[in-house]
Every structure is written in structure tokens, then in C-alpha cells.
Amino acid sequence: MNPAKRLEIFTRFRNANPHPTTELEYTTPFELLIAVLLSAQSTDVGVNKATRRLYPVANTPQAILDLGLDELKTYISTIGLYNNKAKNVIATCEILVNQYGGEVPRSREALEALPGVGRKTANVVLNTAFGEPTMAVDTHIFRAANRTRIAPGKNVDEVEMKLLKFVPKDFLHDAHHWLILHGRYTCVARTPKCWNCIINDLCEYKDKTPAPKDA
Template sequence: MNKQKRYEIFSRWRDDNPHPTTELEYSSPFELLIAVILSAQATDVGVNKATRKLYPVANTPQAIYDLGVDGLKEYIKTIGLFNAKAENVIKTCKMLVELHDSVVPDTREALEALPGVGRKTANVVLNTAFGQPTMAVDTHIFRVSNRTKIAPGKNVNEVEQKLMRFIPKAFILDAHHWLILHGRYVCVARKPKCGACMIEDLCEFKDKTEI
């Protein structure tokens, strides 16, 4: 895929959705951080259902830490892997209180030092909460990047590096949201909806569908 095609793809996505954002519900960097930790191997819809009950009760590091692991589990038990996630969230809240004055750090190194925060979670927080040009490669972005040939790679790190290198600078800040939304609703895993795709003529996927 060449530069012109990539530029046109992202131009179309921008024209269709000029201000994309995450579908996770949050009102502060801390709420976003916790929601992203909870979203691992879970849907945004499922996480939002839980946080709608949790955040009115506790939405600061100290308040969630005060709930304790068992108290937090009551709010997130509908989410997959909730036992491990509860442990990580409580440990993260403790670290935020003790090491960061209850403020979510805006550096990759500090974020990745928090329990339950890997590179993808750190990238989401850096991009969405702090406006940094990062690329959080999840299953949707990995699939879209390989299927369309925007940035094919054998693993998430390779895809991330290629996306950061290939995506025109004008689009880099919002690119990961457009890619996720495209993968979630159009270029879906089992059978992509090529017939309803606004970039079908630019995509280099060989086995296009009629739908």
C-alpha cells in the first residue's frame, strides 16, 4: 500500500468522524485508566455498565482503594477476569496515592509500572487522556492493519511500529480510534462488511464480501 492510498483512507475516516474517541465512558484521566484496565478481554459495553455503578460511589484513587478488593469486586463482578482485575486496580490505586499524589502520570514508564497496565493500556491513556500520538494495537487494529494492508505485521509490536511510521502525521492523533471503530463495526472478524465499507476501493484485502 502506498502513501496516497493511506492518506485517502484516513481522509475519508476523518471526514466521516472528525472527532473520534473511545467508547469507554469516563470524566477524568483516572476514570479512563481504570476503565481501560477493566476492559482487557471484555467489551466496552460491559465495562461501562460496571463503571456507571462504581464511579458515582468511588472515582478517585483513595476512594476505590478504600473499597478494598472485596468491595470493588461487587461492582465489577460482571466483567471477565474480575478477580485479577480487582487486585490490580487496588494495587494501582495504592501506588497512585503513595507515589503520584493521586494523579495519573502522563509518561509511559510511570504508567507501565502500575499493576495491570501494559503497553496497550498505557498507549490508550497517553493518547486519549493526554493527547499524545500513540497507537494502542488491540485485536481490531491488528486485524484491520493486516487485512487492508495499511500496516501488515506478524505481531502487535510490529503493527504498532509500522502504523506510527506509515500513518500521515495529520491523522496520527486520532488514528487508533478510527481503526478500532472500523474493525468493530465494518471490518469485523468473521465476515467483513465490504459492501458497506467507505474504503473498499482502497483496501487491498483480496477476499472481499458483498455485504
């Protein structure tokens, strides 16, 4: 895919959605960090339902530590893998309180050292909470980047590096949100909605889905 085509793709994304953001609900970097940590192999909708109950009661590292592991589990038990996630949340809160004064660190190394926080989670926090031009590649972005040929790669790390290289700099901060939303709602896994896609004529996917008869 040539640079002119990529530029037009992201121009269209921006025109359609000038201020994209995560669908996870949060008001502080800590709330975002915990929400992303909880979202692994879970939906944003499911995480939001849990955090709407949890955050009014405990939305700081110390408050969650005061809540305790067993009580925390009662708030997040509707989320997949909640037992392990609860242990990671408690361990993360202990580190934040003991090493960072209860604040979320702004470095990738420090974030990735937190229990349950991998590169993708760190990228989301750095981008969404702190405004850094990072690229958090999840399954939606991986699929969309490969299918459209915006940034094809064999694994998430390769796609991340290519997106950081190929996405025009003016669009880099918001690109991961646009691509997630595109993969989540239009360039879906089984039957992409090519007939309802704003970049249909630019996308290099060969087997575009025709419009259904009732569309």
C-alpha cells in the same frame, strides 16, 4: 500500500467521523485508566455498565482504596477476570496515592509499571487522556491493519511501529480510534462488511465480501 492511498483512507475516516473517541465512558484520566484496565478481554459495553455503578461511589484512587478489595469486586463482578482485575486496581491505586499524589502519571514508563497496565493500556491513556499521538493496537486494529494492508505485521508491536511510521502525521492522534471502530463495526473478524465500507476501493484485501441478498 502507497502513501497516497493511506492519505485518502484516513481522509475518508476523518470526513466520516471528525472527532472520534473511545467508547469507554470516563470524565478524568483516572477513570479512563481504570476503565481500560478493566476492559482486557471484556467489552466496552460491559465495562461501562460496571463503571456507571462504581464511579458515582468511588472515582479516585483514595476512594477506591477506602472501598476495599471485597467491596470493589461487587461493582465489577459482571466483568470477566474480575478477581484478578480488582487486585490490580487496588494495587494501582496504592501506587498512585503513595507515589503520584493520586494523579495519573503522564509517562509511558510510569504507566507500564502499574499492575495490570501493559503497553496497549498505556497507549490508550497517553492518547485519549493526554493527547499524545500513540497507537494502541488491539485485536481490531491488528486485524484491520493486516487485512487492509495499511500496516501489515506479524504481531501487535510490529503493527504499532508500522502505523506510527506510515499514518500521515496530521491523522496520527485520531488514527487508533478510527481503526478500532473500523475493525469493530465494519472490518469484523468472520465476515467483513466490505459492501458497506467507505474504503472498499482503497483496501487491498483480496477476498472482499459481496453484499448479501437482503442488504
